[in-house]
Amino acid sequence: MKLRGTILYSTAFFLTIAAPTFAATKGSQIFHSHCVMCHGEDGTGNTPAGKALKAVNFHNPAVVKLSDADLTEIISNGKNRMPAYADRLDATDIQNVIAYIRTLQSSKP
Numbered sequence: 001m002k003l004r005g006t007i008l009y010s011t012a013f014f015l016t017i018a019a020p021t022f023a024a025t026k027g028s029q030i031f032h033s034h035c036v037m038c039h040g041e042d043g044t045g046n047t048p049a050g051k052a053l054k055a056v057n058f059h060n061p062a063v064v065k066l067s068d069a070d071l072t073e074i075i076s077n078g079k080n081r082m083p084a085y086a087d088r089l090d091a092t093d094i095q096n097v098i099a100y101i102r103t104l105q106s107s108k109p
């Protein structure tokens, strides 16, 4: 599993440009420990839990156009069946996971 993580982080590295790289790498770790079971590796929500709960596809234009402030609000406080993370992730973690979501949105699903 260590190798797989290394490959993922390397991919995140090459998909992003210098400034957001560190944030996206941290964000990838957070995404893989908290979000991937519903949202899937590629953010499409194409997982058994994602389908059962109707997790939105991050590539959906309606989600792409949400501001970072909107995403912070949703990740902190939840929305419908999307759990709230304010008690588990601090503001920096949430920013980092948003940076990672942006890298997923800018790559092909």
Ligand code: HEC
Residues within 6 Å of the ligand: 030, 031, 034, 035, 036, 037, 038, 039, 049, 053, 054, 055, 056, 062, 063, 066, 071, 074, 075, 079, 080, 081, 082, 083, 085, 097, 101
């Ligand atoms: C238990 C399953 C589950 C987990 C775990 C989960 N989500 Fe979600 N998420 C959902 C569902 C369901 C929705 C759809 C909410 C809606 O719009 O009705 C959603 C929606 C979203 C959205 C889009 C908001 C919108 O416009 O609807 C974002 C962004 C998001 N989740 C981020 C995250 C992040 C980041 C994590 C990890 C920290 C995470 N989610 C963990 C189920 C989950």
